Amino acid sequence: MTLADVVLGIMFVGLIAYGLFGGADFGAGIWDLLAGGTRRGARQRELIEHSIGPVWEANHVWLIFVLVVLWTAFSGAFAAVVTTLYIPLTLAAFGMIARGAAFAFRKSITTLPMRRFLGAAFALSSLVTPFFLGAVVGGVASGRVPPGIAAGNVVTSWLNPTSLLGGVMAILVCAYLAAVFLCGDARREGAEDLAHEFRIRALGTAAVTGVAGIAGLFVLRGDAPLLWEGLTGRAVPLVGLSVLAGAVAVGCLVLGRYAAARVASSLAVTSILVGWAVAQYPYILVPDLTIEDAAAGRPTLLAMLLALAAGAVLLVPALVYLYRLFQTSPPEGAGAGAAAGHPAEVPSAGPYG
Amino acid sequence: MPYVLADAAQNLFPAREQMALSLGWHIIFSCFGIAFPVLTVFAEWRGHRRGNAALTELAHTWAKAMGVLFAAGAVSGTLLSFEMGILWPGLMDRFGEIFGFPFVLEGYAFFIEAIFVGIYLFGWNRMSPRAHMLSALPMIVSGMAGAFFVVAANAWMNNPTGFRLDADGRVVDARPWAAMFGPSTWPQVVHMLLGAYMVVGFTIASVYAVGMLRGRRDRHHWYGLLIPLTVGAVAAPVQIGVGDWIAGTVAENQPAKLAAMEGLYRTTAGAPLSVGGLFKDNRMNYALEIPRGLSLLVHRDPNGVVRGLEEFPPDERPPVNVVHLAFDTMVGLGSALLLLAVVFGFVWWRRRRIPQTPWFLRAVAVSGVAAVVALEAGWVTTEVGRQPWSVYGILRTRDAVSPAPGLWLGFYAVVAIYLALTALTVLVLRRLAREHDTPAPQEVDARPPDDQPEVVAVR
Ligand code: HDD
Numbered sequence: 001m002t003l004a005d006v007v008l009g010i011m012f013v014g015l016i017a018y019g020l021f022g023g024a025d026f027g028a029g030i031w032d033l034l035a036g037g038t039r040r041g042a043r044q045r046e047l048i049e050h051s052i053g054p055v056w057e058a059n060h061v062w063l064i065f066v067l068v069v070l071w072t073a074f075s076g077a078f079a080a081v082v083t084t085l086y087i088p089l090t091l092a093a094f095g096m097i098a099r100g101a102a103f104a105f106r107k108s109i110t111t112l113p114m115r116r117f118l119g120a121a122f123a124l125s126s127l128v129t130p131f132f133l134g135a136v137v138g139g140v141a142s143g144r145v146p147p148g149i150a151a152g153n154v155v156t157s158w159l160n161p162t163s164l165l166g167g168v169m170a171i172l173v174c175a176y177l178a179a180v181f182l183c184g185d186a187r188r189e190g191a192e193d194l195a196h197e198f199r200i201r202a203l204g205t206a207a208v209t210g211v212a213g214i215a216g217l218f219v220l221r222g223d224a225p226l227l228w229e230g231l232t233g234r235a236v237p238l239v240g241l242s243v244l245a246g247a248v249a250v251g252c253l254v255l256g257r258y259a260a261a262r263v264a265s266s267l268a269v270t271s272i273l274v275g276w277a278v279a280q281y282p283y284i285l286v287p288d289l290t291i292e293d294a295a296a297g298r299p300t301l302l303a304m305l306l307a308l309a310a311g312a313v314l315l316v317p318a319l320v321y322l323y324r325l326f327q328t329s330p331p332e333g334a335g336a337g338a339a340a341g342h343p344a345e346v347p348s349a350g351p352y353g
Numbered sequence: 354m355p356y357v358l359a360d361a362a363q364n365l366f367p368a369r370e371q372m373a374l375s376l377g378w379h380i381i382f383s384c385f386g387i388a389f390p391v392l393t394v395f396a397e398w399r400g401h402r403r404g405n406a407a408l409t410e411l412a413h414t415w416a417k418a419m420g421v422l423f424a425a426g427a428v429s430g431t432l433l434s435f436e437m438g439i440l441w442p443g444l445m446d447r448f449g450e451i452f453g454f455p456f457v458l459e460g461y462a463f464f465i466e467a468i469f470v471g472i473y474l475f476g477w478n479r480m481s482p483r484a485h486m487l488s489a490l491p492m493i494v495s496g497m498a499g500a501f502f503v504v505a506a507n508a509w510m511n512n513p514t515g516f517r518l519d520a521d522g523r524v525v526d527a528r529p530w531a532a533m534f535g536p537s538t539w540p541q542v543v544h545m546l547l548g549a550y551m552v553v554g555f556t557i558a559s560v561y562a563v564g565m566l567r568g569r570r571d572r573h574h575w576y577g578l579l580i581p582l583t584v585g586a587v588a589a590p591v592q593i594g595v596g597d598w599i600a601g602t603v604a605e606n607q608p609a610k611l612a613a614m615e616g617l618y619r620t621t622a623g624a625p626l627s628v629g630g631l632f633k634d635n636r637m638n639y640a641l642e643i644p645r646g647l648s649l650l651v652h653r654d655p656n657g658v659v660r661g662l663e664e665f666p667p668d669e670r671p672p673v674n675v676v677h678l679a680f681d682t683m684v685g686l687g688s689a690l691l692l693l694a695v696v697f698g699f700v701w702w703r704r705r706r707i708p709q710t711p712w713f714l715r716a717v718a719v720s721g722v723a724a725v726v727a728l729e730a731g732w733v734t735t736e737v738g739r740q741p742w743s744v745y746g747i748l749r750t751r752d753a754v755s756p757a758p759g760l761w762l763g764f765y766a767v768v769a770i771y772l773a774l775t776a777l778t779v780l781v782l783r784r785l786a787r788e789h790d791t792p793a794p795q796e797v798d799a800r801p802p803d804d805q806p807e808v809v810a811v812r
């Protein structure tokens with residue numbers, strides 16, 4: 001394993017974290033979209049809101065992390081990818097802006113039509129953003145990004161069978177992860193009925209994702225032979241692990257073991273992502289550019305390794321603290337700070353607020 | 354469709370405009386990410402220390418505004434990270450390994466900031482006051498660190514160091530740590546941080562000054578004016594000193610930029626300082642000239658020699674008028690803000706109170722806009738003054754831009770999106786100013802809409 005492999009591996013850890021945390025975050029927005037009419041969907045939307053409120057910003061910085069590591073350590077490959085695939089990337093960025101702004105601002109708005117508009121913007125952009133990101137992955141994985149600035153076709157690089165598959169799979173995986181995560185959150189808030197609803201959705205999306213995944217393999221055989229070869233060759237153990245973990249997750253869901261279901265689902269998603277990496281190793285841009293050839297010079301890689309390690313020492317405890325605080329906290333006002341003199345001003349939003 | 358599917362040469366204009374718009378927008382919000390936590394925690398701390406409910410309540414209002422501004426900063430920052438590659442692949446491709454490194458560290462800084470903004474806002478009334486205020490500390494430090502890293506990247510574009518080029522112009526021997534500490538880094542970073550404190554101090558103060566002019570003179574408004582105005586007023590004089598420092602660095606390392614800032618065509622001994630005016634036919638017209646001023650400022654010597662634009666080939670000169678007027682705007686507004694700070698400081702020193710005359714309040718009411726304009730003008734000076742170079746003396750902007758077709762469309766879309774985003778941000782902030790119990794994005798509970806109170810938390 002070379003230094004470049006290590007740095008790329010760390011980038012990939014960031015990508016997986018984005019897939020899981022960011023993915024669940026997008027998925028929550030998708031369920032918001034599907035929650036039904038204003039009145040009927042209110043409680044589900046409230047649960048979703050509670051689940052991502054304080055963490056959505058942190059969930060998305062993973063993407064920034066991936067971008068900056070790529071552009072520093074693999075500048076040429078980065079330039080090739082973002083220029084050839086600039087259209088889906090721009091659209092994904094717009095989706096992130098619309099999503100973040102709408103989610104953040106709708107709470108502070110109290111007129112119904114405006115809130116509906118912002119809610120719709122949030123939910124719709126939660127659907128389209130993962131699609132475009134998945135399409136980007138499809139374009140890269142099917143070898144449609146040649147090295148060089150804007151050297152590939154800016155349209156067919158993301159409008160092709162593998163990209164469509166990538167986009168659809170991204171949406172399904174996000175929705176699935178979110179449903180699984182929301183089961184646990186609903187139980188923590190004492191809303192067993194909501195937990196039950198999300199369990200049904202998790203099982204449903206698991207089935208659809210499984211079928212789409214199997215159908216997708218045939219798409220890959222025709223459209224991305226190198227990836228197909230890797231996935232059915234070297235990466236077979238990982239694909240198998242993903243299937244196994246997926247089955248275990250379904251079992252846990254059926255038994256109502258939501259915490260275990262989270263772990264198993266995350267493992268299923270992780271192993272398929274790692275499978276992709278293994279399948280296209282040692283190429284960063286199939287079939288022309290290897291990781292080694294694309295990597296920056298040794299001093300930069302070393303400096304990055306140092307920075308990444310030192311940064312992780314700060315970052316990981318902070319992240320753990322955030323999620324713990326948030327997953328175990330009493331509702332506002334119950335803490336010691338309530339004595340500080342401001343009235344408990346926000347009227348409780350509902351039975352589970 | 355020439356304006357839709359253009360080639361590389363035609364891409365330069367939309368790409369520049371898109372970059373300038375996105376950065377110019379982001380920079381305002383990042384200032385709040387840098388400086389607002391400090392003001393908020395200060396108010397919170399004083400409030401707890403003195404058991405002063407007006408202060409803790411003020412802090413809570415500010416914390417919510419901070420949440421809104423932070424969200425706006427985060428989404429616009431995300432777009433920027435895409436744009437760096439989408440618009441300027443020539444820069445990233447060739448220099449990513451040096452220039453990209455500070456952005457990696459910046460990524461960490463923002464990560465930590467995002468985490469602790471979440472903790473700080475979510476933890477309001479859930480944590481003990483002490484733990485809560487401590488949770489703000491990482492937010493403050495990482496905000497400043499983030500600013501350091503990005504501005505260090507920009508300083509590197511102005512004064513590239515820490516690498517060698519081989520015969521083909523490829524980077525060899527990159528030393529990313531050394532590159533981060535080039536000659537422009539410290540002056541630019543300090544100037545930027547002070548700028549952020551001025552922007553935040555004067556803008557928040559101006560909100561409360563407007564309230565006072567409308568007759569609201571309660572304690573809420575009194576503290577709301579006093580704390581931020583003090584911060585702005587302390588930063589203003591220091592900023593002018595740092596401005597002198599940064600100008601010295603520019604004179605030394607980027608003589609063409611300095612000549613453009615002053616519209617100086619001929620290399621002159623005892624060069625004058627030009628205020629205002631228009632540069633045409635290779636000379637300044639209608640400018641107010643302070644004899645020998647420039648030489649005095651740059652060299653501390655009234656007869657010092659300052660190099661003029663004539664020494665540079667015409668295709669290596671920046672657009673003079675934009676740079677000159679932007680520079681004058683910054684310096685003019687900086688001086689005006691200094692005057693305001695002096696008046697405030699004097700009255701406070703003699704009478705221990707905020708001057709209450711309408712004229713003073715009116716001046717404070719416009720000071721926020723003035724500080725923001727000064728900040729933008731400063732960035733225009735820096736960025737346009739560097740032209741035609743993207744990396745000074747090495748990479749031309751036109752060689753950095755992406756040749757992909759269709760960049761115009763992206764530019765139009767970005768304009769539309771930023772218009773909408775600006776309108777929304779203003780709407781939410783105005784609500785927040787009117788009703789203190791409006792929740793911030795990172796808090797969990799939303800109020801039901803006004804017109805249908807029985808509908809719970811429609812979103
Ligand atoms: C509130 C904001 C503010 C105020 C009052 C001033 N500046 Fe400034 N200035 C900035 C905010 C700023 C900035 C943050 O926008 C810039 C852009 C790049 C940078 O590092 O700082 C800047 C850049 C900048 C540059 C160009 C640096 C370069 O290209 O590397 C010079 C020469 C000065 N400033 C000089 C001054 C002087 C002499 C001032 C005295 C009144 C002054 N500035 C007030």
Ligand code: HEM
Nearest residue numbers: 064382383386387423426427430431433434463467500503
């Ligand atoms: C090319 C330039 C830039 C890029 C690529 C960039 C990128 C970003 C990104 C991705 C974020 C969001 C991080 C999060 O979610 O927390 C962000 C936020 C931030 N940026 Fe920038 N940025 C740039 C320029 C600047 C400049 C010039 C400054 C100030 C000196 C700055 C200061 C900040 C700060 C303090 C934040 C924290 C979040 C906030 O307060 O809004 N950035 N930036």
Ligand code: HEM
Nearest residue numbers: 369372373376377380503504506507732733736737743750
């Ligand atoms: C510290 C962070 C910043 C970085 C890394 C940065 C980087 C860049 C880059 C890569 C370009 C592209 C073209 C070129 O190289 O000239 C650019 C252009 C530009 N930037 Fe910045 N920038 C920063 C901060 C800002 C801010 C805060 C503003 C606010 C107004 C700004 C205004 C501009 C303008 C006006 C241009 C276009 C210049 C021209 O083409 O004439 N920049 N910047």
